[in-house]
């Protein structure tokens with residue numbers, strides 16, 4: 197059995213979660229890559245082996261120590277020694293990206309950083325690979341989970357700014373120093389990285405204009421809600437007359453905007469291009485296990501040769517009968533007992549009615565109902581018997597209803 201040894205720098209929120217995930221998924225990763233990922237060691241600012249020793253026994257270095265030094269020096273040293281580097285360090289990439297990219301190129305190693313922007317949302321891969329063939333005009337993003345969580349909680353639960361921030365820290369979304377989150381600097385670093393990839397031009401954090409959310413008052417949110425507007429901290433990178441603008445500031449959005457419905461610690465990035473019109477990617481943008489999942493994905497990518505065909509490793513049985521909620525439309529004779537008969541047939545098959553309305557009268561009567569989630573076979577069993585009722589004027593119509601609510 198061949199091993200692939202991974203040295204980890206840092207054991208904070210993301211580093212700790214990464215070590216746990218690596219152990220949990222080692223067997224699956226081995227089945228995919230043919231190599232067993234093994235933890236070569238963990239080095240923190242205070243504990244662990246000397247860096248050179250860890251480097252010696254690692255094929256890849258995961259940098260999750262944060263900040264600029266020693267993260268920069270160690271990442272450079274690792275690449276110069278021919279090791280791949282995976283990092284989630286947005287401050288480092290937004291200030292020393294060009295030096296790091298050049299070092300990776302010069303030494304033929306991979307530098308991967310999906311976890312640096314929007315947590316587990318795969319925006320880096322999409323910009324670098326999927327959209328490599330598109331000319332991008334604009335990128336809009338909600339790229340800080342802490343501020344999106346704070347604004348959502350202030351609007352939803354009327355929480356004060358301070359209370360919402362404490363909750364974001366407790367849940368592990370905020371930076372070690374949350375000032376970076378609330379003043380917009382964290383989002384600015386991420387927008388610099390996205391702009392670098394979207395427009396193939398060096399963008400330094402110092403070139404990004406940013407404002408935070410510290411000045412937002414609860415009644416701004418309240419008045420705006422009455423106007424149908426929601427407040428978000430929006431990052432923008434766009435071409436303007438052959439030049440580039442990269443900025444972060446709070447902005448009100450109308451409900452139809454693709455970023456308007458992104459709430460809580462979720463992040464989202466919208467990419468606009470004439471060829472593709474627009475795509476929006478969204479998902480958990482902060483949190484230890486979420487960001488560590490992106491980091492582990494990068495590790496697996498570094499382990500397998502590029503463009504390898506996907507290997508099926510877990511044969512799974514396919515399920516036919518699944519649980520679903522349904523809308524049911526019946527054209528019936530408006531006679532005593534019809535609704536009761538329909539309800540009885542549904543009940544016999546274990547189908548529970550969530551809501552029902554009757555429309556029209558006499559031969560024009562319609563019973564329209566929504567049923568609670570139930571195994572489809574049960575619903576269709578009831579439907580077959582309902583279809584045979586003499587009171588029915590036309591075949592019943594049913595459509596599945598997606599009931600999931602995401603928060």
Ligand code: HSE
Pocket residue numbers: 312314315339340341342343369370371377382481482483
């Ligand atoms: N503090 C960051 C955020 C974590 O709130 O989005 C992910 O970079």
